Amino acid sequence: MGVVYLFKRDLRLHDNRGLAKAAELSKEFLPLFIFDREIIGELRAEGERLQYVFRAVKSLSSRIKLYCFYDSTERALREVFRVYRPKFFITTASYSWSGRERNELIKRVCKEYGVELVEVLENFLVNPEEVPQRKVYTPFYKEWSKGIDLRDIGSLDFVVPELPLPTLKDIEGSLPLREYGSFSPEECKNRLKSFPFERYEELRNFPGVDGTSRLSPCIRFGLLSTREVYREAQGRSEQFIKELAWREFWYHIALHFPWVRDTEFQEKRRGIRWENKEEYIRAFFEGRTGYPIVDAGVRQLLEEKWVHNRIRMVLASFLTKVLLVDWRIGERFFMEHLLDYDEVVNVGNWQWSASVGADPKPFRLFNPILQAQKYDPDCAYTKKYLPELSHLPCSMLHDPLSHSLPYIKPIVNYYERISLAKHAFKA
Ligand SMILES: Cc1cc2nc3c(=O)[nH]c(=O)nc-3n(C[C@H](O)[C@H](O)[C@H](O)COP(=O)(O)OP(=O)(O)OC[C@H]3O[C@@H](n4cnc5c(N)ncnc54)[C@H](O)[C@@H]3O)c2cc1C
Structure with missing residues (x-):
């Protein structure tokens, strides 16, 4: 057979x-x-x-x-x-x-x-079809936590038939490979074993420190099973397990509301009049907005094909609420560049960050100046990706509206734009 x-x-x-x-x-x-x-x-x-x-x-x-x-x-x-x-x-x-x-x-x-x-x-840790339908993360998490199935299936024994079909050696010469060193699949196991889960909650929001697991590509491509990741975190970081649940929450939403692929989850947020100004889109995609924390984030994305979660939120919020660019354009930009790109998770997070998705909070704001001051207090992150500004005092980099930096002038004034966004979002 x-x-x-x-x-x-x-x-x-x-x-x-x-x-x-x-x-x-x-x-x-x-x-x-x-x-x-x-x-x-x-x-x-x-x-x-x-x-x-x-x-x-x-x-x-x-x-x-x-x-x-x-x-x-x-x-x-x-x-x-x-x-x-x-x-x-x-x-x-x-x-x-x-x-x-x-x-x-x-x-x-x-x-x-x-x-x-x-x-x-x-x-998945929980069968997505078995969690009762919930539209909000917290009640979902309660239900999800009850259904976790950690059964291990042990080791396998099988033989492979010899057939006249290609193997990797036969095709590798034609694959358009490009050098890439930021993440490697060989690191997944070690990273999982050595990651200090106990410090996750304290460090996870600071992009300038190595405080998150960076396991997203390992999970995305299944180099690690979600069960083994869960087992390592169990009893060491409840917050980390909540993040694994966020991943499954977006799948839960996609299962019950499949149209969210390209339509806003919130009915009242459909039909927003996005400006979609070519000039702003280009400046954002090229990391030239004049807001150092935003530009650093885009550079990290383009260079490493990965971005810290705090910065992903800052970027998505900036593009949609400050530049008034349709979240679908940002979602596509991440799709084209992220190593860990997962369409369901990406769409869910873009909608959430743009305040059009499955989120009970009516209008989230990620002020790039306050975010930089709070989460990149010593500018370690910003200076890493914008080394040409590393000689400047950090307080200047945090707030490009109050200081004249030897850098690109901010393309818009955050505060002026946010009042426009509130109007467009009817927030
Ligand atoms: C606009 C935006 C787009 C995103 N697009 C993607 C995407 O395409 N693919 C992707 O895997 N993650 C995406 N995320 C979620 C999150 O940013 C990444 O999973 C996380 O930064 C990966 O880094 P880490 O492995 O160090 O995460 P950790 O903080 O160590 O978290 C552990 C794991 O939990 C999961 N996780 C963490 N945060 C989230 C979240 N908000 N939603 C869903 N799962 C999460 C990931 O599998 C992650 O590897 C996006 C977030 C935002 C705000």
């Missing part, structure tokens, strides 16, 4: 329920990974993200025989089904919009070849 296992966002051999399902059905199965040209092609950070995934897949390939394609999912499946006529096709269930579309395509091709598709729940 032939079985295929398709790896997607679960690039690991340990504690992987999808893989365990394949091994349960047959001791011999075909493990598969597809570098889908269509998924990769949409990203400006294509080369960096590909480099990260490539290294993760390479590590898998060094431990098992993994068949690999660099092609569309459909063509790859047809080739696999032609050569190896499986009875079952196993992969993880998907709750993201594009993931669902991909699983629909897989379902269609499987049906055509008479292959039975089995989708296994993985990458």
Whole structure:
């Protein structure tokens, strides 16, 4: 009985329920990974993200025989089904919009070849379908906490058939890889083991210190299971576990309100008259707004393909409420650059930061001057990404409206713009 296992966002051999399902059905199965040209092609950070995934897949390939394609999912499946006529096709269930579309395509091709598709729940601590519907995070968290399922599936034993199909060695030469060193999949385990969870709550809001786990790419691509991350944090940081729950909250919202993909969760915030001024959008994307903390954030994004959470909130709030640019434009900008980009989490957070999403607070303000003073008090963060300003006193960098800096003049006055935004948001 032939079985295929398709790896997607679960690039690991340990504690992987999808893989365990394949091994349960047959001791011999075909493990598969597809570098889908269509998924990769949409990203400006294509080369960096590909480099990260490539290294993760390479590590898998060094431990098992993994068949690999660099092609569309459909063509790859047809080739696999032609050569190896499986009875079952196993992969993880998907709750993201594009993931669902991909699983629909897989379902269609499987049906055509008479292959039975089995989708296994993985990458969540709680089955998203089992949490009663909630629109607000805190009541969601209460329900979610009751359903955590930490069962480990132990180690697996399986053999891989020898087939005339490509492996990583055959395709790696054609992958458009780009050098990337800010994050590497090999670090996930060490980072998890060495991260001081006890200090998370105290340090997590300060972008100038290494106070958050930086595990988001490991979680996004499934190099770590959400269960092992939870187990490390358990009893050491309730706040950290709340962050893991935020991730699942956005999936919960997307499951019950799938239209949030491109529509505001809050009905009263649909139809805001965004200015979408080309000049402002360009200045923001290039990190030239004249607000050092904002520009530092954009530089971090462009250089490292990752940004600290506090700064992501400052950026999203600045773009939407100060520059009055549609949150969808910002969401896309992050999509193109973030290594940990997750469409459901990104949309949820952009809507939340823009005060149009699932958030009971009517209008959140992230004043970039106050945020810089409070969370980057010694300007360690700002100076790291804007080294040309490192000779200036920090108080000047915090407040570009009160000081004349040898730097780009602020493109707008925050205080004037916020009154416009309140009007546009009817806040
Ligand atoms: C505008 C905006 C866009 C964002 N886009 C993404 C995205 O595309 N992908 C992504 O993974 N995160 C996104 N986030 C959430 C958050 O910023 C990152 O998960 C976090 O900064 C990753 O760093 P870390 O691993 O050090 O986080 P930690 O603080 O160490 O948190 C641990 C884990 O919890 C999860 N988490 C933390 N904060 C959030 C949150 N607000 N929402 C959902 N999950 C969270 C992540 O999996 C993270 O790795 C976004 C936040 C904002 C404000």
